[in-house]
Amino acid sequence: KAGVTQTPRYLIKTRGQQVTLSCSPISGHRSVSWYQQTPGQGLQFLFEYFSETQRNKGNFPGRFSGRQFSNSRSEMNVSTLELGDSALYLCASSIDREEGELFFGEGSRLTVL
Amino acid sequence: GENVEQHPSTLSVQEGDSAVIKCTYSDSASNYFPWYKQELGKGPQLIIDIRSNVGEKKDQRIAVTLNKTAKHFSLHITETQPEDSAVYFCAAMGGGADGLTFGKGTHLIIQP
Numbered sequence: 239k240a241g242v243t244q245t246p247r248y249l250i251k252t253r254g255q256q257v258t259l260s261c262s263p264i265s266g267h268r269s270v271s272w273y274q275q276t277p278g279q280g281l282q283f284l285f286e287y288f289s290e291t292q293r294n295k296g297n298f299p300g301r302f303s304g305r306q307f308s309n310s311r312s313e314m315n316v317s318t319l320e321l322g323d324s325a326l327y328l329c330a331s332s333i334d335r336e337e338g339e340l341f342f343g344e345g346s347r348l349t350v351l
Numbered sequence: 352g353e354n355v356e357q358h359p360s361t362l363s364v365q366e367g368d369s370a371v372i373k374c375t376y377s378d379s380a381s382n383y384f385p386w387y388k389q390e391l392g393k394g395p396q397l398i399i400d401i402r403s404n405v406g407e408k409k410d411q412r413i414a415v416t417l418n419k420t421a422k423h424f425s426l427h428i429t430e431t432q433p434e435d436s437a438v439y440f441c442a443a444m445g446g447g448a449d450g451l452t453f454g455k456g457t458h459l460i461i462q463p
Contacts, residue, residue, distance in 0.1 A: 242394075271450050271451075273450070273451075280440075280453055280454075280455045280456060281395070281440065281451075281453040282453075283449050283450035283451060283452070286450055294449065294450060296449060296450065328394055328395070339385070339397065339400065340385070340397065340451065341397065342387075342394035342395045342396070342397075343394050344392075344393055344394045345394050
């Protein structure tokens with residue numbers, strides 16, 4: 239069974255631009271969560287979507303947003319990019335987050351210049 | 352919200368020896384504690400998890416123990432092998448709506 243697929247794997251943007259990252263969860267998984275990983279802050283929870291609805295949100299500014307489609311695929315968007323947004327963005331899927339067992343993708347590495 | 356502390360940040364052991372990584376958490380409502388292994392350039396991979404109604408769980412060379420009273424849990428790897436070299440993260444999830452709260456990670460180095 240295919241794992242969690244994230245695209246693109248690498249991208250470079252400049253300050254002020256926006257970026258959209260995509261995540262395809264494991265087939266049958268309805269919950270998709272997004273995490274930001276940086277050397278300084280580690281892994282931090284961004285938000286979680288379940289059945290096209292944002293169910294939970296971490297402590298990030300409104301520039302970070304996301305959505306989930308009817309096929310459970312998810313996208314996250316970061317607007318007005320800042321240097322500090324450079325990070326590995328990880329998507330994780332689960333049958334239902336309440337049950338745990340999150341499976342992560344390889345991540346999208348964003349560099350902001 | 353939940354706060355997870357993980358120690359040590361770096362652990363170097365001889366091949367064949369055991370490795371122990373420890374984590375503490377702050378939210379007594381947390382009820383799910385997974386451990387992830389992350390290799391360079393890859394996403395975290397779930398290696399073992401434990402729920403709050405269990406004190407210990409084993410899977411071949413890997414075991415996790417949980418002490419709910421003290422609010423700490425540990426990862427034990429026995430007979431370490433070179434392929435065990437990676438960064439290991441503990442995490443906790445429970446009462447709040449913040450998803451998984453991760454520790455800062457332990458860089459495990461297996462010396463040949």
